[in-house]
Amino acid sequence: MYICFMSNSKLYKGSLTTIILKLLNENDKMYGYEITQKVKVLTKGELNITEGALYPALHKLEAEGLLDVEVAKVDNRLRKYYKLTENGTKETVNKLEELAEYIKTMQALVNPKLA
Amino acid sequence: MYICFMSNSKLYKGSLTTIILKLLNENDKMYGYEITQKVKVLTKGELNITEGALYPALHKLEAEGLLDVEVAKVDNRLRKYYKLTENGTKETVNKLEELAEYIKTMQALVNPKLA
């Protein structure tokens, strides 16, 4: 295989932040590489987060005060553990509401009979 | 009010093409402005497609051979009616499958218990 691709579906654009926040909400603290692996497993390979997308996204969330970072050294290798701040937890709730709303709206559009 | 905004949720990024194709699949032929109004009604105002997003998207779909265009003059005003080509109809099926897959994947991520 080659490096690492996201799904060819463009729909995932804009959902990376929601995914990161939700995983951190469930797992207390995680490091970047761990997130990519977790997503791969949870989605049965459907979704492969690229490093070029993930790391800038984590840095942005940290800059916005939604994540705290804590550096650790394990097996002589660097790890950056991220965890939600208080604001991060609040924002997670918002993002999950937005996702639920998005799904509802899209279903109203593609299946108006059920709306 | 001001001009016209899409929802502040970033999740809609990447779903405009799917929306357009699905609406044209249901309505045979539609013009741009009609699409914006239809989306507004169907989503109860949740989603307002901006012209800056819509028109380039329509032009792109036409260039890709997924849409045919037919110009009409109604009440002395221009209208460009778009309809699906044969390939456009095929692509609509793909896009709707991708949407269903996306929703399934995201639910596996945010609600792993139900996966």
Added chain:
DNA sequence: AAATATACATAATTTTCTTATGTATAAGTT
């Protein structure tokens, strides 16, 4: 007469991704 609605369009900018590349250590394979 002025404002809003209808109907198209495009340009500048921003956001968010893909793709490619770089560094470094550990573990497994040939």
Added chain:
DNA sequence: AACTTATACATAAGAAAATTATGTATATTT
């Protein structure tokens, strides 16, 4: 011992798709 894969971070160049702003023009409503 050498090579490859896995772990773990990072950033830069470019593409894609949107937002925001602006422009043109006609019809309708206030």
